[in-house]
Amino acid sequence: MVDTQDYNNKLLKNINEVSILIGIKKHVLRHWEKRIEELGGNILSLRKGRDGKRRYYREEDIQILKKIKYLMYIKKFTMKGAVNEIKKKSKNTLNYEISTQLKLVSKNLRNLINN
Numbered sequence: 001m002v003d004t005q006d007y008n009n010k011l012l013k014n015i016n017e018v019s020i021l022i023g024i025k026k027h028v029l030r031h032w033e034k035r036i037e038e039l040g041g042n043i044l045s046l047r048k049g050r051d052g053k054r055r056y057y058r059e060e061d062i063q064i065l066k067k068i069k070y071l072m073y074i075k076k077f078t079m080k081g082a083v084n085e086i087k088k089k090s091k092n093t094l095n096y097e098i099s100t101q102l103k104l105v106s107k108n109l110r111n112l113i114n115n
Contacts, residue, residue, distance in 0.1 A: 012047060012056040022065055030055075032068060032079070041083040042100045 019026045033055070036044055043064055047056040057065075064086060071082035 012058060013062065015055045015057070018057045018062055018065065021062060022069060024065070024069060029065070032065065035079045036083055039080055039083050041087065042103065043083060043086055045099075045103060 013021070015026050015029055019029060022029075024032075033044065033046065036042075044061050045058065046061060047058070048054065049056065067086055068079075068082045071077040071085055072079065077085060
């Protein structure tokens, strides 16, 4: 058995660590990430490694994923319903929209720098 205490001390966690903390398989987390992106949710702010493949999750992302798990597995929401519920519950929609735009600008800048 893996000691989850070790995973709680890092600011960014990889997909293996998050999978263990949340109790969801890695391929399910990848699928959720893809579906959230397709739905235009932009509720996760995952970081990718320099190779562009490795995923790193912040504590906020982990909390959102836990909410999604709860909404889907306990409350029987669809992914779309869960994403909409999380967006609706956001305390300040304006900050959410600004954050989304800043993430997009940041991503575009990183792409320009790397190319």
